[in-house]
Amino acid sequence: MSSTAEFIEVIKSEVSEDVFTRIWSKAEPLIEKRLFNNSFNLKGAAKYVGASEDFMRILCRKKRIRFYKVGNEYRLRQSVLDDWMHAQEQDNYCETE
Structure with missing residues (x-):
């Protein structure tokens, strides 16, 4: 019985790897x-x-x-x-005490 269980485990392992x-x-x-x-069009x-697409176009043109x-x-x-969004977050964040 253990040989059948071992056989099943071997088959499962080989199939999973394949x-x-x-x-x-x-x-x-x-x-x-x-x-x-990874790059995007507008x-x-x-x-x-x-x-908006227009907003992105303006950012590029300017x-x-x-x-x-x-x-x-x-x-x-x-x-x-990602860098631009991070910079926007930093510019728009004001830590208050």
């Missing part, structure tokens, strides 16, 4: 792309920040936020948006 390996091989490139190259940046262009399209890195 499934994980197959899922990870497909997910890893997508995760890396998101982590290292619409995506606006959604991420919770602002050079109030870092961006780059691909053709005529503004592109903003997620890290830049």
Whole structure:
């Protein structure tokens, strides 16, 4: 009886490892792309920040936020948006005693 239970555990382990390996091989490139190259167009940046697309365009045109262009399209890195939001929080926070 213990040999059957051991056999089942071995099969479960091998199946789990195989499934994980197959899922990870497909997910890893997508995760890396998101982590290292995550950038948004104006619409995506606006959604991420919770602002309007026009507001984001104005920030770019007035050079109030870092961006780059691909053709005529503004592109903003997620890290830049995170830094900008953090700076806004700092500018708008007043610690009272």
